[in-house]
Amino acid sequence: MSASFREIKADVRARIARGDWAPGALLPTEADLARAYACARATVNRALRELAEEGLLERKRKSGTRVRRAPVRQARFDIPLVRREIEDQGAAYRYALVRRAEIAAPDWLRARMGLAAAAPVLHLVAMHYANGAPYQHEERWISLDTLPQARRADFTRVGPNEWLVATIPFTDAELSFTATAATEALAAHLGCPPGDALFRMERSTWFEGQPVTYVRMTFPPGHRMTTRY
Amino acid sequence: MSASFREIKADVRARIARGDWAPGALLPTEADLARAYACARATVNRALRELAEEGLLERKRKSGTRVRRAPVRQARFDIPLVRREIEDQGAAYRYALVRRAEIAAPDWLRARMGLAAAAPVLHLVAMHYANGAPYQHEERWISLDTLPQARRADFTRVGPNEWLVATIPFTDAELSFTATAATEALAAHLGCPPGDALFRMERSTWFEGQPVTYVRMTFPPGHRMTTRY
Numbered sequence: 001m002s003a004s005f006r007e008i009k010a011d012v013r014a015r016i017a018r019g020d021w022a023p024g025a026l027l028p029t030e031a032d033l034a035r036a037y038a039c040a041r042a043t044v045n046r047a048l049r050e051l052a053e054e055g056l057l058e059r060k061r062k063s064g065t066r067v068r069r070a071p072v073r074q075a076r077f078d079i080p081l082v083r084r085e086i087e088d089q090g091a092a093y094r095y096a097l098v099r100r101a102e103i104a105a106p107d108w109l110r111a112r113m114g115l116a117a118a119a120p121v122l123h124l125v126a127m128h129y130a131n132g133a134p135y136q137h138e139e140r141w142i143s144l145d146t147l148p149q150a151r152r153a154d155f156t157r158v159g160p161n162e163w164l165v166a167t168i169p170f171t172d173a174e175l176s177f178t179a180t181a182a183t184e185a186l187a188a189h190l191g192c193p194p195g196d197a198l199f200r201m202e203r204s205t206w207f208e209g210q211p212v213t214y215v216r217m218t219f220p221p222g223h224r225m226t227t228r229y
Numbered sequence: 230m231s232a233s234f235r236e237i238k239a240d241v242r243a244r245i246a247r248g249d250w251a252p253g254a255l256l257p258t259e260a261d262l263a264r265a266y267a268c269a270r271a272t273v274n275r276a277l278r279e280l281a282e283e284g285l286l287e288r289k290r291k292s293g294t295r296v297r298r299a300p301v302r303q304a305r306f307d308i309p310l311v312r313r314e315i316e317d318q319g320a321a322y323r324y325a326l327v328r329r330a331e332i333a334a335p336d337w338l339r340a341r342m343g344l345a346a347a348a349p350v351l352h353l354v355a356m357h358y359a360n361g362a363p364y365q366h367e368e369r370w371i372s373l374d375t376l377p378q379a380r381r382a383d384f385t386r387v388g389p390n391e392w393l394v395a396t397i398p399f400t401d402a403e404l405s406f407t408a409t410a411a412t413e414a415l416a417a418h419l420g421c422p423p424g425d426a427l428f429r430m431e432r433s434t435w436f437e438g439q440p441v442t443y444v445r446m447t448f449p450p451g452h453r454m455t456t457r458y
Contacts, residue, residue, distance in 0.1 A: 013437050016398065019378050023398050056398060056437075068398055075306045075404045149248045169245070169252050169285060169297055175304045176455040179408035179428040197426035199408040208242050208285075226405040 002039040008047035011037075016056065016067055023069040027057070030065075077227050079175075079201075081161055082128045082136050082217070091130040097156045098189070099125040102144065109141055113204055113211035120144040122151070124160050127189055133220075134190045140215040147212065164205075164213060172206040177225070180218065190220045199223045231268040237276035240266075245285065245296055252298040256286070259294075306456050308404075308430075310390055311357045311365050311446070320359040326385045327418070328354040331373065338370055342433055342440035349373040351380070353389050356418055362449075363419045369444040376441065393434075393442060401435040406454070409447065419449045428452045 003011070015021055027033070030048065034041040048065055051057045058068045086093040104118045115121070121141045128136040140160050142150045153163050180186075180200045187194040199219045205212045232240070244250050256262070259277065263270040277294055280286045287297045315322040333347045344350070350370045357365040369389050371379045382392050409415075409429045416423040428448045434441045 017375065017436055017439065019376075019396055022396060023394065069394070075308055077304045077306070079304055146246065147248075165252065165298070167248055167251060172457065174455060174457045176453045177406050177428065178451070178453045179426040181426040195424060197408040197410040199406065199428075207246060210246065222407070224405045224407045226403060228401065228403050 003037040003043070004039075005043045005047040005050070008033070008037055008039070008044060009051055012047065012051060013056070021067050023067050025067050026063075027065045027067070075227055075229055077225065081159075081165065082138075083159065083162065086128065086130040086135055089130065092132070094129040094132065095159050096127045096129070097124070098127060099123070100155055102151070105141070105143075109214060113141075113143065113214055115143060115211055116145065124155055126155070126159060128159070135219070137186055137189050137218045138215060139218075140213060142213045143211045146207065146210040160213075161215070168207055168212060172209075174204045176202045178202070182221075186218055190218070192221050196221045199225065201225075232266040232272070233268075234272050234276040234279070237262070237266055237268070237273060238280055241276065241280060242285070250296050252296050254296050255292075256294045256296070304456055304458055306454065310388075310394065311367075312388065312391065315357065315359040315364055318359065321361070323358040323361065324388050325356045325358070326353070327356055328352070329384055331380070334370070334372075338443060342370075342372065342443055344372060344440055345374065353384055355384070355388060357388070364448070366415055366418050366447045367444060368447075369442060371442045372440045375436065375439045389442075390444070397436055397441060403433045405431045407431070411450075415447055419447070421450050425450045428454070430454075 021027060027048070028036070030041050030044045033044045037044065048057060048059065052059045052065070056068060057065050059065045080088070083093045083095070101123045102120060103123050105113075105115045105121045109115065109121065110117070110119065121143055124138070124140045124142070126138045126140070127134060128138065138160065142160065142164075144150060147168065149167065155163065178200050180198050182190065182192055182194050182196040182198050184194050186198065187196065190198065198221060201217045202215065204214045250256060256277070257265070259270050259273045262273045266273065277286060277288065281288045281294070285297060286294050288294045309317070312322045312324070330352045331349060332352050334344045334350045338344065338350065339346070339348065350372055353367070353369045353371070355367045355369070356363060357367065367389065371389065371393075373379060376397065378396065384392065407429050409427050411419065411421055411423050411425040411427050413423050415427065416425065419427070427450060430446045431444065433443045
């Protein structure tokens with residue numbers, strides 16, 4: 001009895017899983033497979049075409065059909081506003097400004113963002129809560145040479161990230177993920193013992209080559225950032 | 230004197246940076262801008278078109294030209310094989326298998342990967358070194374129902390990740406980033422005091438719905454994962 005294209009698909013999948021055909025391996029020709037499965041070549045063609053559309057096979061006119069190698073694995077993360085992230089979880093969002101000061105950029109910040117000597121920056125510390133529990137500690141520096149209007153912004157009312165998104169587009173960003181031990185101050189804000197392991201995101205942003213902002217977003221112990229691909 | 234398209238581009242950028250035109254704001258019509266800059270409409274058109282190509286403006290035939298809002302920020306990470314990551318940094322790669330055992334899947338792993346009761350899994354612990362220094366601690370579980378051929382693989386010679394990439398494509402993966410405190414065992418392997426804050430990646434992979442592997446990759450203190458976008 002001849003095989004259907006669904007049976008052929010299932011069999012090809014099983015043979016790949018068993019290791020008969022490893023990633024990169026060349027499959028037999030459609031004509032050979034049609035003989036093996038005792039079916040029309042068009043049936044084999046449909047099965048292979050659909051497996052290629054599903055990403056399991058790679059087909060090239062000249063060199064035949066191969067099992068796709070795992071590509072360089074590329075993970076994508078959506079990084080929404082923290083308010084939206086909390087509200088999307090169905091939780092109540094609360095924001096509090098902890099500290100606001102205009103300072104001369106310290107050397108480490110000048111080096112990191114490419115700021116001029118003694119460039120004025122706005123230093124902000126803020127907390128974001130989900131249903132009353134600490135969700136994210138935000139420590140941010142904004143270049144006042146690039147964004148003098150930040151001096152007039154009311155950060156007791158609106159979070160720095162929301163204000164920035166509404167104020168200036170960014171053209172370049174550098175994002176880092178790391179772990180850090182809770183300092184006394186972080187521990188107090190995030191409600192954990194000092195020394196606890198905390199997940200941290202850092203982001204630097206530029207607008208047309210001008211430094212805009214550098215931020216450290218630190219989360220309570222156990223926080224996970226997850227994506228599927 | 231009439232403005233060149235380059236001068237217009239620079240001026241539009243400056244006005245966006247100053248906040249004259251916020252993200253989402255509608256710009257004047259090309260005709261109005263041509264009058265304001267005392268130039269031909271084609272000159273304005275070229276300036277706006279190039280700024281749109283650079284991603285700063287959004288143009289729609291009916292509704293005119295707007296300053297682009299920051300999109301939902303999406304970050305992409307390339308996740309290469311650890312060997313390639315180390316060699317790309319110009320460092321010498323060394324691999325060592327620490328532990329290999331066939332076990333019945335513990336409950337937490339069964340729940341996480343969707344394994345059957347008492348499903349056999351291969352539990353592997355391995356270390357990856359860059360120029361002799363600990364770079365990544367890998368703890369991995371492989372489903373032997375899905376990949377019985379893992380029993381025959383020589384993991385003293387080839388890392389589990391490299392073996393998997395050569396053996397089976399994956400069709401779905403879930404990736405998490407988190408922070409964890411160094412256990413005694415992790416501290417000994419990574420050369421840091423117990424309790425130190427460590428960055429960890431976790432990944433679960435499936436092939437056509439079948440659980441393949443779950444891995445925890447833990448890095449020494451101070452490790453950063455960085456991307457630009």
